[in-house]
Amino acid sequence: MSTRHIGPLVIDGKFSDTERLKKSSNYLRGTIVEDLQDALTGGFNGDNIMLIRFHGMYQQDDRDIRAERILQKLEPRYAMMLRCRLPGGIISTQQWLAIDKFATDRTIYGSIRLTNRQTFQFHGILKKDLKRAHQMLYSIGLDALATANDVNRNVMCSSNPVESVLHQEAYIWAKRISEHLLPHTHAYVEIWLDQQKKSTADCEPILGETYLPRKFKTTVVVPPHNEVDLHANDLNFIAVVEKNKILGFNLLVGGGLSMEYGKKETYPCTAKEIGYLPLEKTLEVATAVVTIQRDWGNRVNRSNAKTKYTLERVGLDIFKKELQKRAQLIFEPIRPYEFITRGDRFGWIKGIDNKWHLTLFIENGRLIDYPGRCLKTGISNIAKIHQGNFRLTANQNLIVAGVSEGEKNNIEQIARQYGLIEGVSKQRENSMACVSFPTCPLAMAEAxxxxxxxxxxxxxxxxxxxLADEYIVLRVSGCPNGCARAMLAEIGLIGKTKGHYNLYIGGNRIGTRIPRIYRENITENQIINIIDELIGYWAKNRINTESFGDFVIRSGIIIPVIDPAKDFWT
Incomplete structure (x- = not known):
């Protein structure tokens, strides 16, 4: 493979081994079929461990028992995490009942995990049940294609339950973008759905033979609600609304939150404004951004392969010029927009269509039956009687959407019976964590x-x-990969090693500012003591209803991050 990277600025060096893996995979097939037939191991081998990610799965093992199994001379207890593709987070109640049954019957943990990318994932699927999982999803009109690795992942959109017409329009565009940017390879249907190989050759007109240099994330956002945390994403379409219709989009590119300890060339950053585009150019612009990243992204160093680094390396002006050339349009200036919230609005809300919507708080997105609080069963029982659908939110919660007046009382009764409606503080509602231990192989600390x-x-x-009625946007990630979006929190904790975290402060409530490190490698007790001191100072000295993140910046406790490429690590 070439040792030179093509782009406006040439990057010398040997391509990463992941590029070799993708090129030699025969369009993501590898030897996955052979591995599925290997009963001597519960896992996959070699390149296939990475390739199955393109098919929506990660190989994991239970790290709580890893050492014990090594002593017993046993291989780790391998099982797969499978993530569904669910643009905009909308799922029918019949689909929900099918995934609920599969989680109960065919996973080790019996749970359903709502993710902060508006979808769900199963944890603990044994290799022998993987094809059954994909075939179950296919039977209900779903799939797991392109929910991981170097492709455009699940497309998120605003889940506002009130303005139903706007939400529906945003959802339609999220779905269109998702389908437009999917891999074209036949590998998924051949391997998992037992469909015969098509006579036509595979080709990837958008993603390319070796797919993207790194993962890619997209959102469709309807202001003034930023519940999808657009600044964590590579490609963002912010709706410009006129007379309750989406007229076009403001385009923001290059957001991303992951970083690596000890590598100052990595950093979180917010997305950059490009310009306004008319609605009919949406897919062309999406294609143009993805193909620029495909062609210009860093394939030598995966640590610097995300779109945010491409934008930083070539410059915003050159990127925009190329984008206009490929999409065949001239961007208009950004239209005015404003964000005022990003959290979910809980309880019953009546939409403009006179339908009711019930947003349920699901702590950490984990749906399982706890003693005395059978959350998973409760959602299942609601699904059995609900005539509308569910919406999964980007904050790991669930909306029972489109409830008629006649079924409202029955649904509320079920929700209360199973502990789905309880008194929860604003602080708990605005706190979030990634999965981390025991299943995530990247975890450094609990989350x-x-x-x-x-x-x-x-x-x-x-x-x-x-301040019992107040809250601080609080997020915990078990490692610096950014899954819990802690780098857009007012207080963010990033795992350093077991029992130790780096503490970041200074983000804001609407998710448009990166926090800065305040204390490094501290224990839980130290964290609590520091938070106590900071909250005490905030309570005494804040101006009116000033939020915590704004207060620590104004008062000089922390210096704001202005240009992450230059000052995040200083």
């Missing part, structure tokens, strides 16, 4: 299992200072 108790302690601190 999902750590968050609930941490929030309880923060709630007590807020109450102590007379």
């Amino acid at each position: 999902e299992r750590f968050l609930p108790l941490l929030v309880t302690k923060v709630e007590k601190i807020l109450d102590h200072y007379g």
Whole structure:
């Protein structure tokens, strides 16, 4: 393979081994079929461990018992995480019942995990059940294609339950973009659905033979609600609305939150404004951005392969000029837009179509039956009687959408019976964590299992200072890959090693500012003591209803991140 990277600025060096892997995979087939027939191991081998990600799966093992199994001279207990492609997070109740049954019957943990990319994932599928999982999804009109690795992943859109016409239009565009940017390879249907290889040759007109240099994320956003955290994404279409219709989009490119410890050339950053485009140019612009990243992205160093680094390397003006050339349009200036919220609005909300929508808080997105709180069963029972659909939110919650007046009381009764409607503080509603231990292979510290108790302690601190009705956007990631979007939080904790975290402060409530590191490699007790001190100072010195993130910037406790490429690590 070529050792020179093509683009406006040439990058010398040998392509990463992932590029070799993709090129030699025969359009993502590899030897996955042969591995599926290998009963001697519960996992996949060699390149296939990476290739199955393009098909929506990650190979994982239970890290809680890894050491014990090594002592017993057993291989790790391998099982797969499978993530569904669900543009805009909309799922019918009949589809939900099918995935609920599969989670119960065919996964180790029996749970359904709502992700912050508006979809769900199964944890703990044994290799022997993988084809059954894909075939179940296909039977209900779903799939797992392109929900991981170097492709455009699940496309998110605003889940606002009130303005139903706008939401429907945003959803339609999210779905169109998702389908437009999907891989064209026949590998998925051949391997998982047992469909015969088509006589026509594989080709990838948008993604290319070796796909994208790195993962790619897209959103469709309807202001003033930024619940999808657009600044965590490579490609963002912000709706410009006129007379309750989407007229066109403001385009923002190059957001991303992942970084790597010890590598100052990596950093989180917010997306950059490009310009306004008319509605009919949406797919052409999406194609143009993706193909520029395909052609110009760094294939030598995966640490610097995301769109944000391409934009930084070539410059915004050159990127925009090439984008206009490929999409065959001249962008108009950005139209005015404003964000005022990004969290979900819980409880019952009546839409302009006179339908009711019930947003349910699902802590960490984990749906399972706990003792005395059978959350998973409760959602299943709602699905059995609900005539509308469910919407999964980018904050790991679930909306029972389109409820008629006649079924409202029955649905609320079920939700209360199964602990789905309980008194939850604003702080808990605005806290989020990634999965981390025991299943994520990248985890450095706890996140999902750590968050609930941490929030309880923060709630007590807020109450102590007379701020029980206040909240701080709080997020915990088990590693610096950005899955919980901690780098858009007012307080973000990033795992450093077991029991230790880096503490970042200074983001804002609407998700448009990157926080800066405040303390490094600290324990839980140190975290609580520092948060106590900061909240006490905030309670005493804030101006009116000033938020925590804005306060720590104004008061000089932390310096704002202005240009992440230059000042994030300083």
